[in-house]
Amino acid sequence: MRYRITLPLLALGFLLAASVSAQHEAMGHHAMGAKVDYDDPGGGDPNPPPGCQGVQAKITVANGGTTFSPATITVDAGQPVCWTWSGTAHNVSANDGSFSSGPPLEQGNFQRTFNTPGTFGFHCQVHxxxxxGMRGTVIVRSTGGGGEGPGKLELASSTYIMGEGDGALAVTVERVGGSDGAATVKIAAAPGSAKKGKDFVARNATLKWANGDQGPKTFQVSIKNDKLKEPDESFTIRLTQATGGSIGTSTATVTIQDDDGGGGGGCTSALSAPSGLRASGQSASEIRLTWAAGSTAAGGFRIERRAQGGDFEEIASVPAAARSFTDSDLPGDSVFQYRLRAEDIDGFSAYSGIAAGATDGFPAPCDDRKALCLKDGRFEATVQWRASEDDVERDAKRVLLPEVRGSGLFALSQAEDDLQLLLNVKDGCAVNDHYWLDFAAVTDAELLIRVRDTLTGRTWVYFNPAGSVPAPVRDVDAFATCP
Structure with missing residues (x-):
């Protein structure tokens, strides 16, 4: 039976194709030492007021800081937004290239009037x-009147970025396309890498609209400012159980940027976090880690490990020149997660991203009752997921594509058309003596993806934290198990 093509499937295919194209293009460029080509100034209003005086929607940068405050701002269509900074060289550049303040300046003002509703990302090209790193979002609301029908209730943006010291986030929920009848929707914040009570405080709420009311409603989330150096963290805002209208955009990811030297920009800390961490099984008792330094000033690295369902514990300290470590004496057929951070006499960097690896299991046939059997059963694939760290882990629903022996789909619900992950095993033995593995996903759930070579027991593992949508992956070194 031919499987029905769905919008999520097309989106997954597009993501995967884009990833492969970008990786091929990157092979022809050498990033180290490349000169930054800053955008030319354009797209702004003429003669912005000094210091953004008199402008209601103002975004500032603290003297010497590397975060926009506020990082997310909501305005009505036709309203100007003004940026101002001093003391450190910055600029403002639209993610889509539609506006830029030009080359970095130590003191600058930039203003743009947003006339079209939508969400517009921006960043500093220096930091x-x-x-x-140093980035933000402008959310532009429609000012149009209501129409016939109840309309839709939806989040004004699917992305919010907050500085840890910004204090509070006002999440905007709009009623669009109509205002007939009363309407309600439930709204809540779900933890991801940012934890409820530790990093943010929010109570579940029900937002209400009266008949004819099409005004925006807000949901307040308090951001807690600690003194810890830590990576940027995120959580999720969700709309559920609407009455009197349908739900449009229902999920938003909120990123909290650290202001104590451990954030994603890495510009206020002496050490930047190690990058490119990878964990690969080597035998039934060994997993090998590799990484890039992140900072040439590091005095060494501290490595931490956790088993599934456990907490991270430090397992090793290695010298500054080390770029690999083999974790040994591990149980067979087991999955572990790793992270590391650099250290010097002043303290620690932020943690690297989390990488997962697995020790070899036993060769055994693929069990199609519990897994997808790809490449005529040579590879066995499973996906486990949960919406947050407080949620229960579940097995994803599997959909085999019989026309493509190496590909399969996974759904994070029981609905067959709710496909959110595409996995593909490709025979690259003639190219580099490896089987390749591709995947793309359109979800911010926590994911644990396992692909086992049934002939050797070697297992490839990928971990994605809750609250973060994974970038598409092509791993051309996934399995050195040809033929």
């Missing part, structure tokens, strides 16, 4: 990128 950030569209996805990390």
């Amino acid at each position: 950030g990128t569209p996805t990390a």
Whole structure:
């Protein structure tokens, strides 16, 4: 039976194709030592007021800081937004290239009037990128009137970025496309890498609209400011159980940028976090870790490990020149997660991302009652997921694509058309003597993906933390088990 093509499936395929294209393009470029080509100024309002005086929607940067405050701001269509900073060289550049303040300046003002509703990302080209470091979001609301029908209740943005010291986040929920009748929707904050009570405080609420009311409603989340150096953390806002109208955009990811030297920008800490951490099974008792330094000033690295369901514990300290470590004397057929951080006489960097690895299991046929059997049963694939660390772990629903022997789909619900993850095993033996593995996902759930070579017991593992949508992956070194 031919499987029905769905929008999520098309989105997954597009993500995977884009990932492969980007990785091929990257092979022709050498990032180290490359000159930054800053955008030319453009797209702004003429003669912004000094210090953004008199502008209601103002974004500032503290003297010497590397975060926008507020990092997320909501305005009405036709309202200007003004940025101002001094003391450190910054600029403001739209993620889509539609506006820029130009090359970095130690003191600057930039203003843009947003006339079209939507969500517009921006970043500093010195200290950030569209996805990390010094970045932010402008949310532009529609000012149009209501229409016939009850309309939709939806989040004004699917992405919010907050500085740890910003105090509170006001999440905007809109009623669009109509205002007939009363309407309600439940709203709640779910923990991810940011923990409820530790990093943020929010109570579940029900937002209400009267008949004819199409005004926006807000949901307040308090952001807690600690003094710990830590990586950027995230949690999720969700809308559920609407009455009197349907739900539109129902999920938003909130990223909290650290202001104590451990955040994603890495610009206020003496040490930046190690990057590119990878964990690969080597035998039934060994997993090998590799990474990039992140900072040439590091005096060494501290390595931590946790088993599934456990807490991280330090297992080793290695010298500054080390770029690999083999964790040995482990039980067979077991999954572990790892992270590390750099250290010097002043303290520690932020943690690296989390990498998962597995020791070899026993060769055994693929069990199609519990897993997807790919490449005529040579590889066995499973996906476990949960919405947050407080949730129960579940097995994802599997959908085999009989027309493509190496590919399969996973759904994080019982609905067959709710496909959120695409997995593909490719025979690259003629190219580099390895089987390759590709995957793409359109979910911010916690994921643990396992692919086992049934002939050797070697297992490939990938971990994605809750609250973060994984980037598409092509691993051309996944299995050195040809033929």
